[in-house]
Amino acid sequence: MQFIDLAVQQRRIKDEIDANIAAILEHGKYIMGPEIGILEHRLADYVGVKHAIGCASGTDALLMALLAKQIGPGDAVFTSPFTFIATAEVLSLLGAVPVFVDIDPQTFNIDPANLQSAIQAIENNDASIHPVPAYKTHPGSLPTVLKPRGILAVDLFGLPADYGRIDTIAAEHGLFVIEDAAQSFGAALNGKMACSFGNIGCTSFFPAKPLGCYGDGGMCFTDDERLAEIMGSLRVHGKGHHKYDNVRIGVNGRLDTIQAGILLAKFNIFPEEIKLRQQVAQRYTAMLKPIPNIQIPAIPAGYRSAWAQYSILAADENQRTELQNQLKEAEIPTAIYYPKPLHLQSAFADLSYRKGDFPISEEISDRIFSLPMHPYLAEEDQQKIAAVIDK
Numbered sequence: 001m002q003f004i005d006l007a008v009q010q011r012r013i014k015d016e017i018d019a020n021i022a023a024i025l026e027h028g029k030y031i032m033g034p035e036i037g038i039l040e041h042r043l044a045d046y047v048g049v050k051h052a053i054g055c056a057s058g059t060d061a062l063l064m065a066l067l068a069k070q071i072g073p074g075d076a077v078f079t080s081p082f083t084f085i086a087t088a089e090v091l092s093l094l095g096a097v098p099v100f101v102d103i104d105p106q107t108f109n110i111d112p113a114n115l116q117s118a119i120q121a122i123e124n125n126d127a128s129i130h131p132v133p134a135y136k137t138h139p140g141s142l143p144t145v146l147k148p149r150g151i152l153a154v155d156l157f158g159l160p161a162d163y164g165r166i167d168t169i170a171a172e173h174g175l176f177v178i179e180d181a182a183q184s185f186g187a188a189l190n191g192k193m194a195c196s197f198g199n200i201g202c203t204s205f206f207p208a209k210p211l212g213c214y215g216d217g218g219m220c221f222t223d224d225e226r227l228a229e230i231m232g233s234l235r236v237h238g239k240g241h242h243k244y245d246n247v248r249i250g251v252n253g254r255l256d257t258i259q260a261g262i263l264l265a266k267f268n269i270f271p272e273e274i275k276l277r278q279q280v281a282q283r284y285t286a287m288l289k290p291i292p293n294i295q296i297p298a299i300p301a302g303y304r305s306a307w308a309q310y311s312i313l314a315a316d317e318n319q320r321t322e323l324q325n326q327l328k329e330a331e332i333p334t335a336i337y338y339p340k341p342l343h344l345q346s347a348f349a350d351l352s353y354r355k356g357d358f359p360i361s362e363e364i365s366d367r368i369f370s371l372p373m374h375p376y377l378a379e380e381d382q383q384k385i386a387a388v389i390d391k
């Protein structure tokens, strides 16, 4: 059994993938070929926004979004400590400071109540309200206090964050919102699609993502024409009217034409695959719900997950190890997303966060693990998985 089985999908659409790649080899426009614009239009339509900007990875999508919002030294951006490193890494790369905010124990997404306190703590420079990161300045060169600028919310495992409340808080404090939708392309909240929340939505086409290519890729989505124009420039070294007219510092962040061709073939069956993912998740939920000592994912009313992962909670770390070992013996792969929250990672040691700062993220990191999940997971395989967990 595969954790994510990409081979079944490939068999379904191999002819179209081959034809799209052959067409690209024929026209030879490997960089920014016509498939890029076609894909951007189709995905912008699907998401329900005006502009889509293809780029080289989900990480570059976040980087371009933050560059477009002119994030830099002295800026505080509020985000989750329970996510993949890329979310906060791009902030540090730009010299900005990730201000971590603990998650909701049911959804694993940023908790809006904690977000309020974190913003107040930064606004008032008061660590008694909420844990705040250390911010070391070089005398004379940088602002000495952090300036709250934005919220970088993550749609973990495919479930959108609580944008209703996040947007209200952002408006109250004059902050921008960027949606890290790397895992949630195809998800929705009250009928509005993931990638359409906040000022800019950023997704990833890493192969294991709900819509994945055969390499790295990503995309930014926005309704804001000016931001779209800036991100279009940023992805080609800050180009102006042409590529040797450079009007800002940018990156080499283009999506490859071949990846766009592959994504066009995959996108044809993507809406159907999102439905299949719902069925697979519903079956898991029905099978696992009666089992004591584990907690299955909670999808609040009005939300649709893209089910990038189906993650469950064991009672504690020991039970998780036991369950993972039993599953391994039965040749069922599992994975832990994420074993260590970001505030405890050495890469962020400079922020001087301590164990205990974000107790929910820490506890969930000890208890969580993910089961095989993809649109073509067979019911019999799920029964086998449930039987091993129920032992």
Ligand SMILES: Cc1ncc(COP(=O)(O)O)c(C=O)c1O
Residues within 6 Å of the ligand: 057, 058, 059, 060, 083, 084, 086, 087, 154, 180, 182, 183, 204, 205, 206, 216, 217, 218
């Ligand atoms: C939440 C999150 N953000 C950002 C990224 C970065 O995406 P990529 O690997 O395409 O750079 C990923 C995926 O790996 C992710 O899961």
